[in-house]
Amino acid sequence: MAYEKRLDGRKADEMRKISAKVGVIKEANGSAMFKIGDTVAYAAVYGPRNFHPKFLQNPEKGVLRCKYNMMPFSGAGDRVRPGGNRRSKEISMVIESSLASVLNLEDFPNAVVDVFIELSQTDAGTRCAGICAASMALADAGFAMKDLVASVSVGKVDGKVLVDLDYKEESYDGEVADIPIAVIPRSGKLTLLQMDGRVTKDELKKALELGKKACSQIYDVQKKALKSKFSGDKNE
Amino acid sequence: MALLTKDKSVVVPGEELASGMDYLPTNGTYRDGDKIVAARLGLLHIEGRLLKIIPFSGKYLPKRGDVIIAKVEDITLNGWRCYINSAYSALLNLRDASSEFIAKGADLTRYFTFGDYIVAGITNVTSQNIVDLTLKAPGLKKLGEGRIMHIDPNKMPRVIGKAGSMVNMIKEATDCRISVGQNGIIWIQGSPNNELVAVKSIEKISAESHVPGLTERIKKFLDKELKK
Numbered sequence: 001m002a003y004e005k006r007l008d009g010r011k012a013d014e015m016r017k018i019s020a021k022v023g024v025i026k027e028a029n030g031s032a033m034f035k036i037g038d039t040v041a042y043a044a045v046y047g048p049r050n051f052h053p054k055f056l057q058n059p060e061k062g063v064l065r066c067k068y069n070m071m072p073f074s075g076a077g078d079r080v081r082p083g084g085n086r087r088s089k090e091i092s093m094v095i096e097s098s099l100a101s102v103l104n105l106e107d108f109p110n111a112v113v114d115v116f117i118e119l120s121q122t123d124a125g126t127r128c129a130g131i132c133a134a135s136m137a138l139a140d141a142g143f144a145m146k147d148l149v150a151s152v153s154v155g156k157v158d159g160k161v162l163v164d165l166d167y168k169e170e171s172y173d174g175e176v177a178d179i180p181i182a183v184i185p186r187s188g189k190l191t192l193l194q195m196d197g198r199v200t201k202d203e204l205k206k207a208l209e210l211g212k213k214a215c216s217q218i219y220d221v222q223k224k225a226l227k228s229k230f231s232g233d234k235n236e
Numbered sequence: 237m238a239l240l241t242k243d244k245s246v247v248v249p250g251e252e253l254a255s256g257m258d259y260l261p262t263n264g265t266y267r268d269g270d271k272i273v274a275a276r277l278g279l280l281h282i283e284g285r286l287l288k289i290i291p292f293s294g295k296y297l298p299k300r301g302d303v304i305i306a307k308v309e310d311i312t313l314n315g316w317r318c319y320i321n322s323a324y325s326a327l328l329n330l331r332d333a334s335s336e337f338i339a340k341g342a343d344l345t346r347y348f349t350f351g352d353y354i355v356a357g358i359t360n361v362t363s364q365n366i367v368d369l370t371l372k373a374p375g376l377k378k379l380g381e382g383r384i385m386h387i388d389p390n391k392m393p394r395v396i397g398k399a400g401s402m403v404n405m406i407k408e409a410t411d412c413r414i415s416v417g418q419n420g421i422i423w424i425q426g427s428p429n430n431e432l433v434a435v436k437s438i439e440k441i442s443a444e445s446h447v448p449g450l451t452e453r454i455k456k457f458l459d460k461e462l463k464k
Contacts, residue, residue, distance in 0.1 A: 111323035142294025147250030
């Protein structure tokens with residue numbers, strides 16, 4: 001059985017519907033919402049601020065600290081027990097490292113920048129939505145960044161290379177590979193590359209090609225969202 | 237050789253501003269190959285060959301020579317530790333606090349106690365952002381009763397206006413005493429109603445700081461609010 005037509009009728013290189021908004025959390029220094037299909041991520045940035053415990057401080061530059069969290073009834077499955085788990089800890093770590101390469105925190109030695117990512121609704125691709133939201137929130141908070149980071153998951157379902165897998169495709173009854181990537185759009189460099197499942201070298205190359213194209217579309221949405229926060233109130 | 241973005245436009249990190257060597261990157265921009273790229277979210281300003289970005293947001297970074305409003309947080313052996321609306325706290329040394337002689341072991345709360353607000357100057361900032369304050373300059377003092385408000389420090393220049401024009405306008409219209417610190421803390425003292433009008437107008441400035449014609453709008457706003 002080959003996976004010819006996607007379950008929701010999209011083309012192989014077509015993403016779900018994307019929308020983004022900046023400045024959604026008033027009390028945060030920067031915040032953003034990123035929605036792709038039924039996956040919704042909110043990111044809030046606080047800081048730079050005083051960092052405790054002191055032994056974790058870095059006297060050379062500020063520390064980026066991310067927290068990824070799925071809300072209890074966000075998924076289609078069982079209630080997610082609140083308070084973090086091994087999965088969320090790993091994802092927090094990879095999000096941190098995928099954002100660290102664009103962020104310049106040299107002005108803030110010994111301080112910490114907190115990024116909280118909440119998933120209020122999930123349908124696969126959560127870490128990618130989280131990264132997209134977090135990079136917009138960091139820009140909104142006024143940090144010096146080389147570029148934004150755009151992220152999407154690519155993969156293979158039953159022999160077919162696809163962009164932006166949803167949960168039904170990820171749990172498809174057949175051979176599935178899920179490859180979340182994050183891209184610095186200007187240079188095309190990858191800051192996140194993980195893989196679940198198996199693909200051949202050629203398939204991986206093709207998947208990355210599609211992923212980068214999708215990321216440049218996401219980048220446009222991100223840019224537009226950031227700009228509209230400031231051009232929107234001109235009409236008031 | 238060419239400019240890729242218009243002057244006074246909103247730019248986001250990673251946006252290419254100019255190509256070629258005719259332009260030079262300054263605040264908030266960087267050079268990557270032959271392109272100049274934005275590194276911050278803000279308004280692009282082109283001054284001759286220089287490109288700079290006036291950021292919309294960001295926490296206060298202490299700078300030498302700034303006049304700020306600080307809140308006394310803690311008392312140490314040799315001075316007062318103050319909150320300055322930044323990731324770092326500042327130290328007001330005994331020597332720089334008062335022209336009076338302060339004896340060893342004196343009760344420091346007699347001079348400044350927890351929760352007091354002061355207008356202070358920054359004398360020194362180290363590479364690790366250790367900040368020293370002083371009160372020994374004209375205009376630097378302890379603040380009395382009043383209303384404290386916080387705004388984004390990046391909006392401060394607009395609140396102050398050219399040579400203080402904006403804040404003076406509010407002072408005159410509302411008959412309030414207003415002290416502004418470059419770290420985004422503002423102290424206001426006046427009659428309760430006028431204090432509120434001052435707060436509202438400052439909030440309006442900070443919300444619309446990037447929209448042209450601000451002074452006129454604030455003038456109208458003040459007239460309307462004070463007539464009520």
